Amino acid sequence: MSWLTNFVRPKIRKLVQKTDVPENLWDKCPSCGQMIFHRELNQNQRVCPHCGHHMRIDVKTRLELLFDEGKYERAETPRVATDPLKFRDRKRYTERLKEAQAKTEEQDAIVVAFGTMAGAPAVVAAFNFDFMGGSMGMAVGEGLVAAANLAVERKAALVAVPASGGARMQEGILSLMQMPRTTIAVDQVKEAGLPFIVLLTDPTTGGVSASFAMLGDIQIAEPGAQIGFAGARVIEETIREKLPEGFQRAEYLLDHGIIDMVVPRKELREQMGRIISLLTKRDEAA
Amino acid sequence: MATYLEFEKPIAELDGKIAELKHVANGGDINIAEEVAKLQAKTEKLLKQTYAKLTPWQKTLVARHPERPHFCDYVAALVSDFVPLAGDRAFADDRAIIGGLGRFRGRPVLIMGHEKGNDTQSRVRHNFGMAKPEGYRKAIRLMELAERFGLPIVTLVDTPGAYPGVEAEARGQAEAIARSIETCLRVKVPLVSVIIGEGGSGGAIALAAGNYVIMLEHSVYSVISPEGCASILWRSAEQAKEAAEALRLTAEDLKQLGIIDEIVNEPLGGAHRSRADTATRLGEALEAALARFDGMDGDEIRRQRREKFLEMGRQGLNA
Ligand SMILES: [Zn+2]
Numbered sequence: 001m002s003w004l005t006n007f008v009r010p011k012i013r014k015l016v017q018k019t020d021v022p023e024n025l026w027d028k029c030p031s032c033g034q035m036i037f038h039r040e041l042n043q044n045q046r047v048c049p050h051c052g053h054h055m056r057i058d059v060k061t062r063l064e065l066l067f068d069e070g071k072y073e074r075a076e077t078p079r080v081a082t083d084p085l086k087f088r089d090r091k092r093y094t095e096r097l098k099e100a101q102a103k104t105e106e107q108d109a110i111v112v113a114f115g116t117m118a119g120a121p122a123v124v125a126a127f128n129f130d131f132m133g134g135s136m137g138m139a140v141g142e143g144l145v146a147a148a149n150l151a152v153e154r155k156a157a158l159v160a161v162p163a164s165g166g167a168r169m170q171e172g173i174l175s176l177m178q179m180p181r182t183t184i185a186v187d188q189v190k191e192a193g194l195p196f197i198v199l200l201t202d203p204t205t206g207g208v209s210a211s212f213a214m215l216g217d218i219q220i221a222e223p224g225a226q227i228g229f230a231g232a233r234v235i236e237e238t239i240r241e242k243l244p245e246g247f248q249r250a251e252y253l254l255d256h257g258i259i260d261m262v263v264p265r266k267e268l269r270e271q272m273g274r275i276i277s278l279l280t281k282r283d284e285a286a
Numbered sequence: 287m288a289t290y291l292e293f294e295k296p297i298a299e300l301d302g303k304i305a306e307l308k309h310v311a312n313g314g315d316i317n318i319a320e321e322v323a324k325l326q327a328k329t330e331k332l333l334k335q336t337y338a339k340l341t342p343w344q345k346t347l348v349a350r351h352p353e354r355p356h357f358c359d360y361v362a363a364l365v366s367d368f369v370p371l372a373g374d375r376a377f378a379d380d381r382a383i384i385g386g387l388g389r390f391r392g393r394p395v396l397i398m399g400h401e402k403g404n405d406t407q408s409r410v411r412h413n414f415g416m417a418k419p420e421g422y423r424k425a426i427r428l429m430e431l432a433e434r435f436g437l438p439i440v441t442l443v444d445t446p447g448a449y450p451g452v453e454a455e456a457r458g459q460a461e462a463i464a465r466s467i468e469t470c471l472r473v474k475v476p477l478v479s480v481i482i483g484e485g486g487s488g489g490a491i492a493l494a495a496g497n498y499v500i501m502l503e504h505s506v507y508s509v510i511s512p513e514g515c516a517s518i519l520w521r522s523a524e525q526a527k528e529a530a531e532a533l534r535l536t537a538e539d540l541k542q543l544g545i546i547d548e549i550v551n552e553p554l555g556g557a558h559r560s561r562a563d564t565a566t567r568l569g570e571a572l573e574a575a576l577a578r579f580d581g582m583d584g585d586e587i588r589r590q591r592r593e594k595f596l597e598m599g600r601q602g603l604n605a
Contacts, residue, residue, distance in 0.1 A: 080599070080602075081599070081601075081602030084543075084599065085532070085533075085534050087532050088532060089519035089520055089529075089532060090519065090520060090521075138599045142600075145596065167487075167509045169509060169515055169518065170519075171509075172508065172509055172532075172533045172534050172535070173507060173508060173509055173533075173534065173535065173540060173543065173545050174599050176487065176490075176491055176509040177545065177595065177599065179464075180467055180471055180491060180495040180595045181595050181596060181598065183467050183468050183471055183495075184592050184595055184596055187468065187471070187472065206488070207487070207488055207509070209460035209464075210448075210459070210460040210461075210463035210464050210467075210488040210492075211463075211464050211467060211488075212464070213460075213464070214458075214464040214465075215464050215468060227460075228455050228459070228460060229450070229460040229463065230448070230450030230451075230454075230455065231450075234450050235451060235452060239450060239451050239452075241451060241452045243452060244452065247452065247455070248455060252456075256456050256458070257458075258458045
C-alpha cells in the first residue's frame with residue numbers, strides 16, 4: 001500500500017467546542033461580544049457574522065475548507081523517535097505527548113494532505129494548534145519534509161498552513177534544528193519550479209515564523225491572525241515597550257510590507273487556487 | 287578587577303589571598319614566595335576540579351561571562367587585513383552583527399558574528415549581541431558577497447537571541463531570520479560556524495546553519511534560554527538550573543546528540559582566563575575545518591550541508 005492512504009470524503013462532523021454557553025446552543029464572539037447561534041457559526045466557517053472576527057478552527061475543518069468539495073487524500077507522515085532528550089519538566093514529555101494524542105487523535109502537530117484548490121493540485125501541510133500549541137519538533141519537521149517531497153513528486157504546489165506558538169521546547173536543540181530542516185524542504189519545492197504558498201493563521205510565532213513560514217513565494221494571512229517572531233508578552237516584559245494598536249496582527253504585517261495579502265476565510269480556496277494556476281500557467285478552469 | 291562567578295567563590299578567595307601576600311611581600315621574602323606558590327597550586331587544582339564538572343547552568347554562566355572573549359577579540363587575534371563591512375543597504379547598520387573581509391592564516395575569508403561588547407558603552411552600541419532585522423539582512427548580504435567571490439565564510443555565534451522589540455517586528459524580524467538561515471543553507475562556499483559563547487535560539491541558527499559546526503567547550507547552544515524555558519514549563523524562572531539540565535545545551539551533549547561536529551577545549555578555568563590561548567586553539571580548529579572543503583565544488587558543498595541537516599535526528603538521538 002502506498003504511503004498515501006486513500007481518504008474518503010470526510011463525514012460531517014459534530015464540532016465540539018468548549019464554551020460557557022448553556023447547552024452549546026450559542027457562542028459568544030470574543031471580539032464583538034455578540035451571541036451567535038452555534039450552528040450558524042459553524043456554517044459560517046467560524047467567522048463571526050456580525051464583526052467578521054475569525055476564530056481558530058481545527059485542522060480537519062481547515063483541510064475541508066481549503067480543498068475543492070472538502071475532498072482530499074491524507075499522506076502518512078514519517079514516524080520519528082519519541083522524546084529524544086528524555087525531557088521532563090513538571091511532567092514527562094512522553095505524558096504530554098500521550099495526552100495530546102488522546103485529545104486530538106493525531107500523532108503530532110501536523111497533517112499533510114493532497115487535493116485540488118479551485119482545480120489546481122496542491123499539497124497542504126497544516127498545523128494542528130490543539131496538539132501542544134502546534135509546536136514544532138522532529139515530527140512536524142519531518143511532516144514538512146514529507147509534504148515537500150510529495151509536492152515535488154506530484155508536481156503540485158506546496159501550501160503550508162502554520163498555527164503554532166513556535167518550537168517544541170521539550171525537544172530542545174532538535175526543535176531549533178527544524179528551522180534549517182524545514183527551510184531546506186521548502187527550498188527544494190521552489191527549486192523544482194513549484195509554488196510555495198504560506199497561509200499564516202492565528203497564531204504563527206517563534207521558530208515557525210522565523211523559518212519556512214516566512215519563505216513563501218506568496219504570503220497570505222487570515223484576518224486578525226497574530227504573526228510575529230517574539231511573543232507580545234516577551235516584548236512588553238523584557239523591553240518595556242508599549243505595543244501599538246493591532247501589533248503583530250495580519251493587517252499590521254500587510255501595512256509593514258511583510259505579507260502579500262490578507263484574505264477572508266471563505267475566499268481562501270478560490271484565491272489560492274487562482275494564484276497557483278497563474279504561477280504554474282494552468283489553463284483557466286473550464 | 288576580575289569578575290568571579292557565584293560558584294567560583296572559593297577560587298576568588300584564594301586569588302584574593304595570593305594578591306594580598308604579593309602586596310605585603312616587599313622583595314624576596316622566601317617564606318611568602320613559598321606560600322604564594324602553594325596557594326597558586328591550590329587554586330589551579332581547584333579550578334581544574336571545578337571546571338571539569340561544570341553543571342549545565344554553570345556553563346551557561348561561563349558562556350555569558352563578561353570577560354569571555356567576543357567576536358572582535360577573535361578577529362584581532364586571528365585575522366589580518368580585516369576590512370569591516372557595514373549596512374544592509376536598506377535601513378541601517380546593525381552593530382550586533384559585525385562582519386568583513388580578512389585573511390585567516392593566509393586564506394582570504396569572510397568572517398562575521400555577533401558582538402556583545404565588553405563595557406557598558408560598547409554593550410549598548412552592540413545591543414548586547416541581539417540583532418534586529420537589518421543585522422540579519424547585513425549577514426545575508428555578506429554571505430552573498432562571499433559566494434560571489436568564492437570566499438569561505440566563518441561565523442562566530444554569541445547571542446542571547448534576536449532582539450525582541452516593536453521596531454524589529456515592524457521591519458520583519460521573523461522574515462529576516464528565515465532568509466538568513468536560507469542563505470546559510472544555499473551558498474556554494476564553505477560555511478564554518480563556531481558557537482563561542484551563547485548560542486541563543488533563532489538569533490543563533492540564523493548564522494549557524496553551517497557545513498561544519500564547532501563549539502567552544504564551555505559555550506551553550508539552545509532553543510530557548512534556561513530562564514525562558516523555566517518560566518514557561520515550570521512557571522518560574524527560579525527553575526533555570528533544572529531547565530538547563532533538561533535542555534541538554536552543553537557542547538558535550540550536543541556533540542553526543544550529533545548536532546555539532548567538534549568541541550574545542552578551553553584553557554584551564556575557561557576562555558576568559560586565557561584569552562590568547564583560547565584564540566590560538568580556535569585558530570587551529572578553524573584552519574583544519576576550512577581545509578576539509580578544499581577542492582570540493584560548490585554544488586557538493588551545498589549538498590553536504592543540506593544532507594547533514596536533513597539527516598539530523600532521523601536516527602533518533604544518542605540521548
Ligand atoms: Zn463578532
